[in-house]
Amino acid sequence: MTDPHILVVDDARDIREPLGAYLKKHGHRVSLAADAAAARETIGNGAIDLVVLDVMMPGEDGLSLCRWITGRGGPPVILLTAMADDADRIVGLELGADDYVVKPFNPRELLARIRAVLRRVPPTPATPPTGRRRFAAFVHDPNARTLRHRETEAVVDLTSAESRLLTVFLDRPRxxxxxxxLLDLTAGREAKPYDRAIDNQVSRLRRKIELDPKKPAIIVTEWGGGYRLAADVTADAEEEG
Structure with a gap:
Protein backbone atom coordinates (compact mmCIF):
# COMPACT_ATOMS: atom_id res chain seq x y z
CA MET A 1 0.00 0.00 0.00
CA THR A 2 1.22 3.47 -0.85
CA ASP A 3 -1.15 5.66 1.17
CA PRO A 4 0.76 7.45 3.96
CA HIS A 5 0.39 5.75 7.34
CA ILE A 6 -0.38 8.23 10.13
CA LEU A 7 -0.16 7.44 13.85
CA VAL A 8 -2.41 9.61 16.05
CA VAL A 9 -1.32 9.67 19.69
CA ASP A 10 -3.74 11.36 22.08
CA ASP A 11 -5.18 10.24 25.41
CA ALA A 12 -8.48 12.02 24.66
CA ARG A 13 -10.73 9.52 22.87
CA ASP A 14 -13.06 12.28 21.65
CA ILE A 15 -10.10 13.79 19.75
CA ARG A 16 -8.21 10.64 18.78
CA GLU A 17 -11.02 8.67 17.13
CA PRO A 18 -12.76 11.46 15.16
CA LEU A 19 -9.37 12.67 13.92
CA GLY A 20 -8.48 9.15 12.84
CA ALA A 21 -11.76 8.84 10.94
CA TYR A 22 -11.19 12.21 9.27
CA LEU A 23 -7.70 11.27 8.09
CA LYS A 24 -8.96 7.92 6.75
CA LYS A 25 -11.67 9.75 4.83
CA HIS A 26 -8.95 11.81 3.15
CA GLY A 27 -6.88 8.88 1.94
CA HIS A 28 -4.55 8.03 4.82
CA ARG A 29 -4.00 4.78 6.64
CA VAL A 30 -4.35 5.47 10.37
CA SER A 31 -3.29 3.84 13.62
CA LEU A 32 -4.41 5.15 17.01
CA ALA A 33 -2.60 5.15 20.35
CA ALA A 34 -3.90 6.40 23.70
CA ASP A 35 -0.49 6.71 25.36
CA ALA A 36 3.24 6.68 24.76
CA ALA A 37 3.64 2.96 25.45
CA ALA A 38 1.11 2.03 22.77
CA ALA A 39 2.72 4.50 20.37
CA ARG A 40 6.19 2.98 20.90
CA GLU A 41 4.81 -0.48 20.17
CA THR A 42 3.07 0.68 17.00
CA ILE A 43 6.17 2.49 15.71
CA GLY A 44 8.29 -0.55 16.47
CA ASN A 45 5.94 -2.96 14.69
CA GLY A 46 5.44 -1.21 11.37
CA ALA A 47 6.29 1.57 8.98
CA ILE A 48 4.74 4.82 10.19
CA ASP A 49 5.09 7.81 7.86
CA LEU A 50 4.10 10.57 10.32
CA VAL A 51 3.07 10.92 13.97
CA VAL A 52 0.45 13.38 15.21
CA LEU A 53 1.35 13.68 18.87
CA ASP A 54 -0.43 15.33 21.79
CA VAL A 55 1.99 17.02 24.19
CA MET A 56 -0.09 16.78 27.37
CA MET A 57 -0.68 13.12 28.22
CA PRO A 58 -0.72 11.27 31.54
CA GLY A 59 2.37 9.19 32.27
CA GLU A 60 5.06 9.78 29.65
CA ASP A 61 4.23 13.06 27.93
CA GLY A 62 4.43 13.91 24.27
CA LEU A 63 7.74 15.77 24.50
CA SER A 64 9.45 12.72 25.97
CA LEU A 65 7.97 10.53 23.26
CA CYS A 66 9.00 13.06 20.60
CA ARG A 67 12.58 12.89 21.90
CA TRP A 68 12.50 9.10 21.60
CA ILE A 69 11.08 9.19 18.06
CA THR A 70 13.52 11.74 16.69
CA GLY A 71 16.45 10.21 18.59
CA ARG A 72 16.00 6.89 16.77
CA GLY A 73 15.59 8.51 13.37
CA GLY A 74 11.86 7.86 13.39
CA PRO A 75 9.07 9.42 11.31
CA PRO A 76 8.30 13.15 11.29
CA VAL A 77 6.24 14.49 14.18
CA ILE A 78 3.50 17.12 14.33
CA LEU A 79 2.74 18.20 17.90
CA LEU A 80 -0.70 19.09 19.23
CA THR A 81 -0.24 21.76 21.88
CA ALA A 82 -2.43 23.86 24.14
CA MET A 83 -2.69 27.51 23.18
CA ALA A 84 -0.81 28.74 26.25
CA ASP A 85 2.08 26.29 25.98
CA ASP A 86 4.61 28.44 24.12
CA ALA A 87 7.45 26.74 25.98
CA ASP A 88 6.23 23.28 24.90
CA ARG A 89 6.10 24.36 21.28
CA ILE A 90 9.64 25.73 21.40
CA VAL A 91 11.00 22.68 23.21
CA GLY A 92 9.18 20.38 20.80
CA LEU A 93 10.77 22.05 17.79
CA GLU A 94 14.16 21.92 19.48
CA LEU A 95 13.64 18.18 20.01
CA GLY A 96 13.12 17.72 16.29
CA ALA A 97 9.34 18.03 15.80
CA ASP A 98 8.53 19.09 12.25
CA ASP A 99 5.51 21.27 13.03
CA TYR A 100 2.87 21.98 15.64
CA VAL A 101 -0.86 22.73 15.68
CA VAL A 102 -2.57 24.56 18.52
CA LYS A 103 -5.64 23.08 20.22
CA PRO A 104 -8.49 23.47 19.53
CA PHE A 105 -7.61 22.96 15.87
CA ASN A 106 -9.41 22.78 12.55
CA PRO A 107 -8.97 19.26 11.07
CA ARG A 108 -8.53 20.79 7.61
CA GLU A 109 -5.58 22.83 8.87
CA LEU A 110 -3.99 19.76 10.44
CA LEU A 111 -4.51 17.80 7.21
CA ALA A 112 -2.78 20.60 5.28
CA ARG A 113 0.14 20.54 7.74
CA ILE A 114 0.41 16.75 7.42
CA ARG A 115 0.51 16.97 3.64
CA ALA A 116 3.13 19.72 3.75
CA VAL A 117 5.40 17.69 6.04
CA LEU A 118 4.97 14.54 3.93
CA ARG A 119 5.96 16.51 0.83
CA ARG A 120 9.18 17.51 2.57
CA VAL A 121 9.78 14.07 4.07
CA PRO A 122 8.52 11.34 1.72
CA PRO A 123 7.03 8.20 3.24
CA THR A 124 9.64 5.66 4.30
CA PRO A 125 9.40 2.59 2.08
CA ALA A 126 9.80 -0.95 3.24
CA THR A 127 13.40 -2.15 3.01
CA PRO A 128 13.92 -2.62 -0.73
CA PRO A 129 15.64 -5.57 -2.35
CA THR A 130 19.35 -5.02 -2.96
CA GLY A 131 19.71 -7.48 -5.86
CA ARG A 132 18.60 -7.50 -9.49
CA ARG A 133 14.96 -6.83 -10.27
CA ARG A 134 12.76 -7.31 -13.32
CA PHE A 135 10.35 -4.77 -14.75
CA ALA A 136 8.81 -4.55 -18.22
CA ALA A 137 11.40 -6.13 -20.56
CA PHE A 138 14.40 -5.28 -18.39
CA VAL A 139 16.52 -6.49 -15.50
CA HIS A 140 18.12 -3.77 -13.37
CA ASP A 141 21.35 -4.46 -11.49
CA PRO A 142 21.84 -1.63 -8.96
CA ASN A 143 25.33 -2.74 -8.03
CA ALA A 144 26.62 -2.74 -11.61
CA ARG A 145 24.40 0.22 -12.57
CA THR A 146 23.23 -1.61 -15.70
CA LEU A 147 20.04 -2.58 -17.48
CA ARG A 148 19.78 -5.79 -19.47
CA HIS A 149 17.05 -6.45 -22.00
CA ARG A 150 15.68 -9.90 -21.18
CA GLU A 151 15.08 -10.90 -24.81
CA THR A 152 17.93 -9.30 -26.75
CA GLU A 153 20.46 -9.48 -23.86
CA ALA A 154 21.52 -5.94 -24.81
CA VAL A 155 23.12 -4.15 -21.87
CA VAL A 156 22.52 -0.46 -21.20
CA ASP A 157 24.97 1.43 -19.01
CA LEU A 158 23.40 3.88 -16.58
CA THR A 159 24.94 6.86 -14.88
CA SER A 160 24.89 6.75 -11.09
CA ALA A 161 22.11 9.36 -11.07
CA GLU A 162 20.02 7.37 -13.58
CA SER A 163 20.49 4.14 -11.66
CA ARG A 164 19.54 5.85 -8.40
CA LEU A 165 16.43 7.35 -10.00
CA LEU A 166 15.40 4.01 -11.48
CA THR A 167 15.91 2.34 -8.10
CA VAL A 168 13.51 4.85 -6.52
CA PHE A 169 10.85 3.95 -9.10
CA LEU A 170 11.44 0.21 -8.68
CA ASP A 171 11.08 0.55 -4.90
CA ARG A 172 7.60 2.07 -5.41
CA PRO A 173 5.99 0.49 -8.50
CA ARG A 174 2.78 2.15 -9.70
CA LEU A 182 11.98 12.30 -6.34
CA LEU A 183 14.42 15.07 -5.52
CA ASP A 184 14.42 14.18 -1.83
CA LEU A 185 14.87 10.47 -2.54
CA THR A 186 17.65 10.91 -5.11
CA ALA A 187 19.46 14.07 -4.02
CA GLY A 188 18.53 14.34 -0.33
CA ARG A 189 19.83 17.48 1.33
CA GLU A 190 21.56 18.51 -1.91
CA ALA A 191 18.21 19.06 -3.62
CA LYS A 192 17.32 22.67 -4.32
CA PRO A 193 13.81 24.11 -4.26
CA TYR A 194 12.15 24.19 -7.72
CA ASP A 195 15.02 22.15 -9.14
CA ARG A 196 13.95 20.91 -12.59
CA ALA A 197 16.91 18.57 -13.00
CA ILE A 198 14.65 15.64 -12.12
CA ASP A 199 12.72 16.19 -15.36
CA ASN A 200 15.96 16.00 -17.34
CA GLN A 201 16.94 12.78 -15.55
CA VAL A 202 13.54 11.22 -16.28
CA SER A 203 13.89 12.21 -19.95
CA ARG A 204 17.34 10.64 -20.21
CA LEU A 205 16.16 7.46 -18.50
CA ARG A 206 13.17 7.23 -20.84
CA ARG A 207 15.45 7.41 -23.87
CA LYS A 208 17.14 4.26 -22.58
CA ILE A 209 14.08 2.16 -21.70
CA GLU A 210 11.10 3.35 -23.74
CA LEU A 211 10.25 2.14 -27.24
CA ASP A 212 9.05 5.67 -27.97
CA PRO A 213 10.36 8.21 -25.43
CA LYS A 214 7.84 10.75 -26.71
CA LYS A 215 5.02 8.37 -25.76
CA PRO A 216 6.36 6.71 -22.61
CA ALA A 217 4.66 3.55 -21.40
CA ILE A 218 6.98 2.52 -18.55
CA ILE A 219 7.66 5.78 -16.70
CA VAL A 220 4.50 7.80 -17.29
CA THR A 221 3.69 11.38 -16.45
CA GLU A 222 0.87 12.08 -14.03
CA TRP A 223 -0.24 15.57 -14.95
CA GLY A 224 -0.23 17.77 -11.88
CA GLY A 225 1.18 14.90 -9.84
CA GLY A 226 4.59 13.76 -11.00
CA TYR A 227 5.76 10.44 -12.43
CA ARG A 228 4.78 6.78 -12.02
CA LEU A 229 6.41 3.46 -12.89
CA ALA A 230 3.61 1.71 -14.82
CA ALA A 231 5.04 -1.79 -14.47
CA ASP A 232 5.19 -4.61 -11.96
CA VAL A 233 8.53 -5.33 -10.26
CA THR A 234 9.84 -8.76 -9.24
CA ALA A 235 13.12 -10.20 -8.06
CA ASP A 236 15.26 -11.65 -10.86
CA ALA A 237 14.64 -15.39 -10.84
CA GLU A 238 18.09 -16.13 -12.25
CA GLU A 239 19.70 -14.44 -9.26
CA GLU A 240 17.46 -16.30 -6.80
CA GLY A 241 18.47 -19.63 -8.36
Whole structure:
Protein backbone atom coordinates (compact mmCIF):
# COMPACT_ATOMS: atom_id res chain seq x y z
CA MET A 1 0.00 0.00 0.00
CA THR A 2 1.22 3.47 -0.85
CA ASP A 3 -1.15 5.66 1.17
CA PRO A 4 0.76 7.45 3.96
CA HIS A 5 0.39 5.75 7.34
CA ILE A 6 -0.38 8.23 10.13
CA LEU A 7 -0.16 7.44 13.85
CA VAL A 8 -2.41 9.61 16.05
CA VAL A 9 -1.32 9.67 19.69
CA ASP A 10 -3.74 11.36 22.08
CA ASP A 11 -5.18 10.24 25.41
CA ALA A 12 -8.48 12.02 24.66
CA ARG A 13 -10.73 9.52 22.87
CA ASP A 14 -13.06 12.28 21.65
CA ILE A 15 -10.10 13.79 19.75
CA ARG A 16 -8.21 10.64 18.78
CA GLU A 17 -11.02 8.67 17.13
CA PRO A 18 -12.76 11.46 15.16
CA LEU A 19 -9.37 12.67 13.92
CA GLY A 20 -8.48 9.15 12.84
CA ALA A 21 -11.76 8.84 10.94
CA TYR A 22 -11.19 12.21 9.27
CA LEU A 23 -7.70 11.27 8.09
CA LYS A 24 -8.96 7.92 6.75
CA LYS A 25 -11.67 9.75 4.83
CA HIS A 26 -8.95 11.81 3.15
CA GLY A 27 -6.88 8.88 1.94
CA HIS A 28 -4.55 8.03 4.82
CA ARG A 29 -4.00 4.78 6.64
CA VAL A 30 -4.35 5.47 10.37
CA SER A 31 -3.29 3.84 13.62
CA LEU A 32 -4.41 5.15 17.01
CA ALA A 33 -2.60 5.15 20.35
CA ALA A 34 -3.90 6.40 23.70
CA ASP A 35 -0.49 6.71 25.36
CA ALA A 36 3.24 6.68 24.76
CA ALA A 37 3.64 2.96 25.45
CA ALA A 38 1.11 2.03 22.77
CA ALA A 39 2.72 4.50 20.37
CA ARG A 40 6.19 2.98 20.90
CA GLU A 41 4.81 -0.48 20.17
CA THR A 42 3.07 0.68 17.00
CA ILE A 43 6.17 2.49 15.71
CA GLY A 44 8.29 -0.55 16.47
CA ASN A 45 5.94 -2.96 14.69
CA GLY A 46 5.44 -1.21 11.37
CA ALA A 47 6.29 1.57 8.98
CA ILE A 48 4.74 4.82 10.19
CA ASP A 49 5.09 7.81 7.86
CA LEU A 50 4.10 10.57 10.32
CA VAL A 51 3.07 10.92 13.97
CA VAL A 52 0.45 13.38 15.21
CA LEU A 53 1.35 13.68 18.87
CA ASP A 54 -0.43 15.33 21.79
CA VAL A 55 1.99 17.02 24.19
CA MET A 56 -0.09 16.78 27.37
CA MET A 57 -0.68 13.12 28.22
CA PRO A 58 -0.72 11.27 31.54
CA GLY A 59 2.37 9.19 32.27
CA GLU A 60 5.06 9.78 29.65
CA ASP A 61 4.23 13.06 27.93
CA GLY A 62 4.43 13.91 24.27
CA LEU A 63 7.74 15.77 24.50
CA SER A 64 9.45 12.72 25.97
CA LEU A 65 7.97 10.53 23.26
CA CYS A 66 9.00 13.06 20.60
CA ARG A 67 12.58 12.89 21.90
CA TRP A 68 12.50 9.10 21.60
CA ILE A 69 11.08 9.19 18.06
CA THR A 70 13.52 11.74 16.69
CA GLY A 71 16.45 10.21 18.59
CA ARG A 72 16.00 6.89 16.77
CA GLY A 73 15.59 8.51 13.37
CA GLY A 74 11.86 7.86 13.39
CA PRO A 75 9.07 9.42 11.31
CA PRO A 76 8.30 13.15 11.29
CA VAL A 77 6.24 14.49 14.18
CA ILE A 78 3.50 17.12 14.33
CA LEU A 79 2.74 18.20 17.90
CA LEU A 80 -0.70 19.09 19.23
CA THR A 81 -0.24 21.76 21.88
CA ALA A 82 -2.43 23.86 24.14
CA MET A 83 -2.69 27.51 23.18
CA ALA A 84 -0.81 28.74 26.25
CA ASP A 85 2.08 26.29 25.98
CA ASP A 86 4.61 28.44 24.12
CA ALA A 87 7.45 26.74 25.98
CA ASP A 88 6.23 23.28 24.90
CA ARG A 89 6.10 24.36 21.28
CA ILE A 90 9.64 25.73 21.40
CA VAL A 91 11.00 22.68 23.21
CA GLY A 92 9.18 20.38 20.80
CA LEU A 93 10.77 22.05 17.79
CA GLU A 94 14.16 21.92 19.48
CA LEU A 95 13.64 18.18 20.01
CA GLY A 96 13.12 17.72 16.29
CA ALA A 97 9.34 18.03 15.80
CA ASP A 98 8.53 19.09 12.25
CA ASP A 99 5.51 21.27 13.03
CA TYR A 100 2.87 21.98 15.64
CA VAL A 101 -0.86 22.73 15.68
CA VAL A 102 -2.57 24.56 18.52
CA LYS A 103 -5.64 23.08 20.22
CA PRO A 104 -8.49 23.47 19.53
CA PHE A 105 -7.61 22.96 15.87
CA ASN A 106 -9.41 22.78 12.55
CA PRO A 107 -8.97 19.26 11.07
CA ARG A 108 -8.53 20.79 7.61
CA GLU A 109 -5.58 22.83 8.87
CA LEU A 110 -3.99 19.76 10.44
CA LEU A 111 -4.51 17.80 7.21
CA ALA A 112 -2.78 20.60 5.28
CA ARG A 113 0.14 20.54 7.74
CA ILE A 114 0.41 16.75 7.42
CA ARG A 115 0.51 16.97 3.64
CA ALA A 116 3.13 19.72 3.75
CA VAL A 117 5.40 17.69 6.04
CA LEU A 118 4.97 14.54 3.93
CA ARG A 119 5.96 16.51 0.83
CA ARG A 120 9.18 17.51 2.57
CA VAL A 121 9.78 14.07 4.07
CA PRO A 122 8.52 11.34 1.72
CA PRO A 123 7.03 8.20 3.24
CA THR A 124 9.64 5.66 4.30
CA PRO A 125 9.40 2.59 2.08
CA ALA A 126 9.80 -0.95 3.24
CA THR A 127 13.40 -2.15 3.01
CA PRO A 128 13.92 -2.62 -0.73
CA PRO A 129 15.64 -5.57 -2.35
CA THR A 130 19.35 -5.02 -2.96
CA GLY A 131 19.71 -7.48 -5.86
CA ARG A 132 18.60 -7.50 -9.49
CA ARG A 133 14.96 -6.83 -10.27
CA ARG A 134 12.76 -7.31 -13.32
CA PHE A 135 10.35 -4.77 -14.75
CA ALA A 136 8.81 -4.55 -18.22
CA ALA A 137 11.40 -6.13 -20.56
CA PHE A 138 14.40 -5.28 -18.39
CA VAL A 139 16.52 -6.49 -15.50
CA HIS A 140 18.12 -3.77 -13.37
CA ASP A 141 21.35 -4.46 -11.49
CA PRO A 142 21.84 -1.63 -8.96
CA ASN A 143 25.33 -2.74 -8.03
CA ALA A 144 26.62 -2.74 -11.61
CA ARG A 145 24.40 0.22 -12.57
CA THR A 146 23.23 -1.61 -15.70
CA LEU A 147 20.04 -2.58 -17.48
CA ARG A 148 19.78 -5.79 -19.47
CA HIS A 149 17.05 -6.45 -22.00
CA ARG A 150 15.68 -9.90 -21.18
CA GLU A 151 15.08 -10.90 -24.81
CA THR A 152 17.93 -9.30 -26.75
CA GLU A 153 20.46 -9.48 -23.86
CA ALA A 154 21.52 -5.94 -24.81
CA VAL A 155 23.12 -4.15 -21.87
CA VAL A 156 22.52 -0.46 -21.20
CA ASP A 157 24.97 1.43 -19.01
CA LEU A 158 23.40 3.88 -16.58
CA THR A 159 24.94 6.86 -14.88
CA SER A 160 24.89 6.75 -11.09
CA ALA A 161 22.11 9.36 -11.07
CA GLU A 162 20.02 7.37 -13.58
CA SER A 163 20.49 4.14 -11.66
CA ARG A 164 19.54 5.85 -8.40
CA LEU A 165 16.43 7.35 -10.00
CA LEU A 166 15.40 4.01 -11.48
CA THR A 167 15.91 2.34 -8.10
CA VAL A 168 13.51 4.85 -6.52
CA PHE A 169 10.85 3.95 -9.10
CA LEU A 170 11.44 0.21 -8.68
CA ASP A 171 11.08 0.55 -4.90
CA ARG A 172 7.60 2.07 -5.41
CA PRO A 173 5.99 0.49 -8.50
CA ARG A 174 2.78 2.15 -9.70
CA UNK A 175 2.98 4.86 -7.02
CA UNK A 176 2.78 8.49 -8.13
CA UNK A 177 5.95 10.31 -7.05
CA UNK A 178 6.04 14.09 -7.10
CA UNK A 179 9.11 15.99 -8.28
CA UNK A 180 9.79 17.03 -4.68
CA UNK A 181 9.69 13.41 -3.53
CA LEU A 182 11.98 12.30 -6.34
CA LEU A 183 14.42 15.07 -5.52
CA ASP A 184 14.42 14.18 -1.83
CA LEU A 185 14.87 10.47 -2.54
CA THR A 186 17.65 10.91 -5.11
CA ALA A 187 19.46 14.07 -4.02
CA GLY A 188 18.53 14.34 -0.33
CA ARG A 189 19.83 17.48 1.33
CA GLU A 190 21.56 18.51 -1.91
CA ALA A 191 18.21 19.06 -3.62
CA LYS A 192 17.32 22.67 -4.32
CA PRO A 193 13.81 24.11 -4.26
CA TYR A 194 12.15 24.19 -7.72
CA ASP A 195 15.02 22.15 -9.14
CA ARG A 196 13.95 20.91 -12.59
CA ALA A 197 16.91 18.57 -13.00
CA ILE A 198 14.65 15.64 -12.12
CA ASP A 199 12.72 16.19 -15.36
CA ASN A 200 15.96 16.00 -17.34
CA GLN A 201 16.94 12.78 -15.55
CA VAL A 202 13.54 11.22 -16.28
CA SER A 203 13.89 12.21 -19.95
CA ARG A 204 17.34 10.64 -20.21
CA LEU A 205 16.16 7.46 -18.50
CA ARG A 206 13.17 7.23 -20.84
CA ARG A 207 15.45 7.41 -23.87
CA LYS A 208 17.14 4.26 -22.58
CA ILE A 209 14.08 2.16 -21.70
CA GLU A 210 11.10 3.35 -23.74
CA LEU A 211 10.25 2.14 -27.24
CA ASP A 212 9.05 5.67 -27.97
CA PRO A 213 10.36 8.21 -25.43
CA LYS A 214 7.84 10.75 -26.71
CA LYS A 215 5.02 8.37 -25.76
CA PRO A 216 6.36 6.71 -22.61
CA ALA A 217 4.66 3.55 -21.40
CA ILE A 218 6.98 2.52 -18.55
CA ILE A 219 7.66 5.78 -16.70
CA VAL A 220 4.50 7.80 -17.29
CA THR A 221 3.69 11.38 -16.45
CA GLU A 222 0.87 12.08 -14.03
CA TRP A 223 -0.24 15.57 -14.95
CA GLY A 224 -0.23 17.77 -11.88
CA GLY A 225 1.18 14.90 -9.84
CA GLY A 226 4.59 13.76 -11.00
CA TYR A 227 5.76 10.44 -12.43
CA ARG A 228 4.78 6.78 -12.02
CA LEU A 229 6.41 3.46 -12.89
CA ALA A 230 3.61 1.71 -14.82
CA ALA A 231 5.04 -1.79 -14.47
CA ASP A 232 5.19 -4.61 -11.96
CA VAL A 233 8.53 -5.33 -10.26
CA THR A 234 9.84 -8.76 -9.24
CA ALA A 235 13.12 -10.20 -8.06
CA ASP A 236 15.26 -11.65 -10.86
CA ALA A 237 14.64 -15.39 -10.84
CA GLU A 238 18.09 -16.13 -12.25
CA GLU A 239 19.70 -14.44 -9.26
CA GLU A 240 17.46 -16.30 -6.80
CA GLY A 241 18.47 -19.63 -8.36
Missing amino acids: AVLTRDQ
